[in-house]
Amino acid sequence: MRIVVLAGGIGGARFLRGLKAAAPDADITVIGNTGDDIHLFGLKVCPDLDTVMYTLGGGINEEQGWGRTDETFQVKSELAAYGVGPEWFGLGDRDFATHIVRTQMLGAGYPLSAVTEALCDRWQPGVRLIPMSDDRIETHVAVETDGERKAVHFQEYWVKLRASVDALAVVPVGAEQAKPAPGVLEAIAEADVVIFPPSNPVVSIGTILAVPGIREAIAEAGVPVVGLSPIVGDAPVRGMADKVLAAVGVEASAAAVAEHYGSGLLDGWLVDTVDAAAVERIESAGIRCRAVPLLMTDPEEGTAAAAMAREALALAEEVREVRG
Amino acid sequence: MRIVVLAGGIGGARFLRGLKAAAPDADITVIGNTGDDIHLFGLKVCPDLDTVMYTLGGGINEEQGWGRTDETFQVKSELAAYGVGPEWFGLGDRDFATHIVRTQMLGAGYPLSAVTEALCDRWQPGVRLIPMSDDRIETHVAVETDGERKAVHFQEYWVKLRASVDALAVVPVGAEQAKPAPGVLEAIAEADVVIFPPSNPVVSIGTILAVPGIREAIAEAGVPVVGLSPIVGDAPVRGMADKVLAAVGVEASAAAVAEHYGSGLLDGWLVDTVDAAAVERIESAGIRCRAVPLLMTDPEEGTAAAAMAREALALAEEVREVRG
Numbered sequence: 001m002r003i004v005v006l007a008g009g010i011g012g013a014r015f016l017r018g019l020k021a022a023a024p025d026a027d028i029t030v031i032g033n034t035g036d037d038i039h040l041f042g043l044k045v046c047p048d049l050d051t052v053m054y055t056l057g058g059g060i061n062e063e064q065g066w067g068r069t070d071e072t073f074q075v076k077s078e079l080a081a082y083g084v085g086p087e088w089f090g091l092g093d094r095d096f097a098t099h100i101v102r103t104q105m106l107g108a109g110y111p112l113s114a115v116t117e118a119l120c121d122r123w124q125p126g127v128r129l130i131p132m133s134d135d136r137i138e139t140h141v142a143v144e145t146d147g148e149r150k151a152v153h154f155q156e157y158w159v160k161l162r163a164s165v166d167a168l169a170v171v172p173v174g175a176e177q178a179k180p181a182p183g184v185l186e187a188i189a190e191a192d193v194v195i196f197p198p199s200n201p202v203v204s205i206g207t208i209l210a211v212p213g214i215r216e217a218i219a220e221a222g223v224p225v226v227g228l229s230p231i232v233g234d235a236p237v238r239g240m241a242d243k244v245l246a247a248v249g250v251e252a253s254a255a256a257v258a259e260h261y262g263s264g265l266l267d268g269w270l271v272d273t274v275d276a277a278a279v280e281r282i283e284s285a286g287i288r289c290r291a292v293p294l295l296m297t298d299p300e301e302g303t304a305a306a307a308m309a310r311e312a313l314a315l316a317e318e319v320r321e322v323r324g
Numbered sequence: 325m326r327i328v329v330l331a332g333g334i335g336g337a338r339f340l341r342g343l344k345a346a347a348p349d350a351d352i353t354v355i356g357n358t359g360d361d362i363h364l365f366g367l368k369v370c371p372d373l374d375t376v377m378y379t380l381g382g383g384i385n386e387e388q389g390w391g392r393t394d395e396t397f398q399v400k401s402e403l404a405a406y407g408v409g410p411e412w413f414g415l416g417d418r419d420f421a422t423h424i425v426r427t428q429m430l431g432a433g434y435p436l437s438a439v440t441e442a443l444c445d446r447w448q449p450g451v452r453l454i455p456m457s458d459d460r461i462e463t464h465v466a467v468e469t470d471g472e473r474k475a476v477h478f479q480e481y482w483v484k485l486r487a488s489v490d491a492l493a494v495v496p497v498g499a500e501q502a503k504p505a506p507g508v509l510e511a512i513a514e515a516d517v518v519i520f521p522p523s524n525p526v527v528s529i530g531t532i533l534a535v536p537g538i539r540e541a542i543a544e545a546g547v548p549v550v551g552l553s554p555i556v557g558d559a560p561v562r563g564m565a566d567k568v569l570a571a572v573g574v575e576a577s578a579a580a581v582a583e584h585y586g587s588g589l590l591d592g593w594l595v596d597t598v599d600a601a602a603v604e605r606i607e608s609a610g611i612r613c614r615a616v617p618l619l620m621t622d623p624e625e626g627t628a629a630a631a632m633a634r635e636a637l638a639l640a641e642e643v644r645e646v647r648g
Contacts, residue, residue: 005421094398098402121407
């Protein structure tokens with residue numbers, strides 16, 4: 001079975017670990033969000049790609065969900081001693097090595113997809129990880145502070161401001177001119193199922209879908225497209241997704257997110273059991289829906305994530321059977 | 325008193341610490357060798373400049389004479405895990421921060437001299453440290469291995485090969501087209517004395533003198549130019565200087581190095597007491613010479629280095645008086 005997963009960071013990565021456990025023989029291609037990439041200290045940092053790579057490769061800091069395990073912060077503290085920031089972005093020494101290798105390879109002319117493949121040679125994540133695009137795309141968030149409207153990098157909004165102010169707009173700068181990375185459209189065309197994990201529908205999966213050609217390829221693939229709600233009980237499972245949902249005029253509910261994707265893209269949708277009442281509304285929008293436990297409460301064990309993955313695959317199978 | 329010192333790495337840096345102690349009120353400008361600069365992992369590394377900066381700024385690893393104190397090696401070990409080398413060059417985590425800041429500033433368009441000044445803002449070395457040139461110069465060494473002649477970067481010759489094969493030639497690639505960095509010629513023109521510390525006469529001071537205009541400015545400055553022999557008892561004080569001396573046809577002796585600089589450039593020369601017999605030969609070459617203790621045996625205390633600096637300044641004074 002060939003599975004394509006569109007993934008952001010922590011939620012996507014933990015779901016993927018469950019998916020590998022649920023479908024050990026599947027051929028899994030992950031299309032990773034690069035809209036949260038940022039240049040820091042002259043280095044190219046790809047937080048979402050790295051979170052997937054480290055999580056599946058056994059190098060992740062399990063407690064925080066991102067960054068490396070057994071991490072130290074000598075480089076960062078020295079940079080601060082030079083007065084060089086930003087200090088709000090937590091890059092550890094082990095993590096720095098990844099960004100140094102990536103930046104060196106990009107400087108030598110390799111595209112990000114080739115660099116990601118090279119980095120994965122070490123981590124052996126057990127999936128094929130492809131950035132959504134080799135072109136530079138940076139998600140910017142429009143905010144108003146002190147009566148002045150300005151755009152900040154998504155990382156500044158998310159990590160520095162911790163989404164403490166309203167997001168007025170979310171713009172994947174560069175997406176319109178970008179092309180899907182080599183292998184992205186091919187993987188979608190050859191997929192048996194496409195899964196949207198419980199990643200952020202705006203700044204993770206939404207950004208991937210903003211790369212021209214990807215949304216169309218998924219819609220036209222003719223295979224089940226199923227997703228898992230990142231909203232449980234009308235609140236995002238992780239963090240501050242409601243802020244960026246508001247920016248695109250979508251309420252923070254499992255049903256609203258499903259409707260945001262729409263039946264033209266999405267065939268099936270899993271909501272948490274606490275949102276069982278939303279199933280009817282979602283199905284009336286033409287999207288097959290099931291209510292199942294959606295909390296990845298044991299990230300290290302991955303059994304909850306594996307159960308979620310099995311439910312997603314079962315829902316995909318239902319969709320396939322109904323279509324005949 | 326305005327003193328200009330041409331400096332390489334460890335020997336120059338330790339001498340400078342002594343000079344600061346010996347002449348606390350002097351205005352000291354250090355023209356640093358950049359011929360041993362190297363790009364590693366996409367980062368610009370300036371070993372000699374950093375050794376001077378760390379030594380005078382209190383950040384040096386005193387035992388090895390280069391690199392940072394309390395150093396760790398997480399980044400390097402992670403780079404090795406990615407299969408990215410070279411492993412023979414010992415970059416620590418703290419040191420990496422310096423190279424990251426430098427590379428970022430160079431990428432932003434600042435010349436190396438401005439970057440060096442910015443780095444020194446933190447270290448407060450107590451001297452003005454200027455790279456010999458803002459232009460890229462890389463010392464390459466011609467060697468013959470397995471019957472094949474090839475050129476290797478100086479760092480590869482020095483650090484990886486540990487000068488274990490003969491140096492057939494030493495070429496400061498790029499020097500001919502280079503210009504002295506802003507402030508270099510001005511500092512020489514305004515100097516009261518120019519000192520060659522016991523740095524390598526070929527790959528440190530020789531490289532600085534290879535930048536068009538610097539040798540001429542020193543010769544024409546009309547002030548005492550005094551040096552300290554890096555060779556004591558017919559062997560280099562540190563490392564493998566005899567190998568690169570042989571490449572330029574100079575025997576490894578205190579007298580031969582003085583003659584290599586020549587009386588057209590050098591007015592005074594200090595040799596170690598064990599080389600007292602060479603004084604006559606050196607003076608007959610038109611270079612005033614004294615035999616004094618030249619071993620910096622107590623790098624942390626710096627008293628030996630300070631005594632050497634006092635001898636150098638005294639010799640400069642003698643030269644000045646003789647000239648009238």
